Amino acid sequence: MNKVIPPLPKILVAQAVENALLEDLGSVGDLTSDSTIPADLAITTHIVSRQAGCLAGTDILVSVMAQLSSEVTVDAHMPDSSIIKPGDHIATLSGPARPILSGERVALNFLGHLSGIATATRNIVDLVDDLPVRVTCTRKTTPGLRAFEKYAVRCGGGFNHRFGLYDGILLKDNHIAAVGGDIGTAIESARAGAGHMIKIEVEVDTLAQLEKALPHNPDIILLDNMGLEELRQAVAMTGKQAILEASGGITAATARGIAETGVDVLSLGWLTHSSPCLDLGLDIL
Incomplete structure (x- = not known):
């Protein structure tokens, strides 16, 4: 499942990076680098993967x-969505030592966090890749980083649920x-107030609730924390009337079994809120 992932808008990336650098540098700057490294010292470094992902x-x-x-050059050797292994050189950075070392932690924080999400997503996607089901994230994201974390899910081969309360x-x-x-x-109240491009999803916990929802033709039905037999019955009851989304406690151990019930979507909140950071480092040559 190889998709072309459009990059995030540059203005969005620049704003997030600016905020992160301000948080790290404060009003004084990098006391360590500025006090120990000559201003004219140039270095070459590599971003290196220490884990597969x-x-x-x-x-x-x-x-x-x-x-x-503007004097630091970045030569990215591998594009986003690349499968990497320990020892891979992700990018080469060359130029003045001070700015490279001042930006090291901010860059690695973003890279490690987002690559961890992409890796976790890819692991689930690979488990169900031969089945007609989508793996999606949710709104359980880090405040201020939603666009980036959802982008990372896409890099891992997954899809996005709604981005906020405003688009679904x-x-x-x-x-x-x-x-x-x-x-x-x-x-019916939701439909009366929704624009013609807005889809309506309803959450149900039981087959009895599903039976009550179906006559009102929601676009999507979220089957929350249902067991495999309940999911199979829900698929049979619904037919193709609505998209069925399974949610709640889906893990690598359970994803395939849930997908095999015939649901259309697996949604996993932990992809964005609990994926471990991928271990990447910056090494001076």
Whole structure:
């Protein structure tokens, strides 16, 4: 499953990098590098992978160095979505030592975090790659980093759920409870207020709730924390009437079995909120 992943908008990357550098450099700058390294010292370094995984975030590396010095050159050897192994040289950085070392941690924080998400996503995607199912993330993202974390999911071969409350309607149990517990009323109210391009998804916990939702024709139905037999019954009940999304506790151990029930989407919140960082380092030659 190789998709061409469009890069994130440069203005978005530049803003996030600027905020991260300001957080690290403060109002004084890099006290360590500025006090120990001659201003005219030039170095060549490599970003090296210390783990196997899937790469994401190379545009951020370029932006970090560009904002610190126009004299630093970044030669990226591998594009995002590349499968990498220990010892691979991801990129070569050449130029003044001070800005390279000042930007090292910010660049590696982004690269490691996003590559970790891409790697976790790729692992799940590979488990179900021969089945007609999509692996997606959720809105369980780090505040301020949602666009980047969802981009990393795409780099890993996954897809994105809605980006925010503004681009899709998802009626969860609390929304339904707030309007008296009637699923049909909630769906019809949502449809009456939605624009013609907005899809409506409703969450159900039981087959009885699914039965009540189906006559109101939601576009997507989220099957929350259902067992395999319940999922199979839900698929049979729904037919092709709605997209079925399985959610809740999906892991590498359970993903394939859930996908084999016939659902259309697996959504995994932990891809963005709990994937371990991929170990990458910067080594001076």
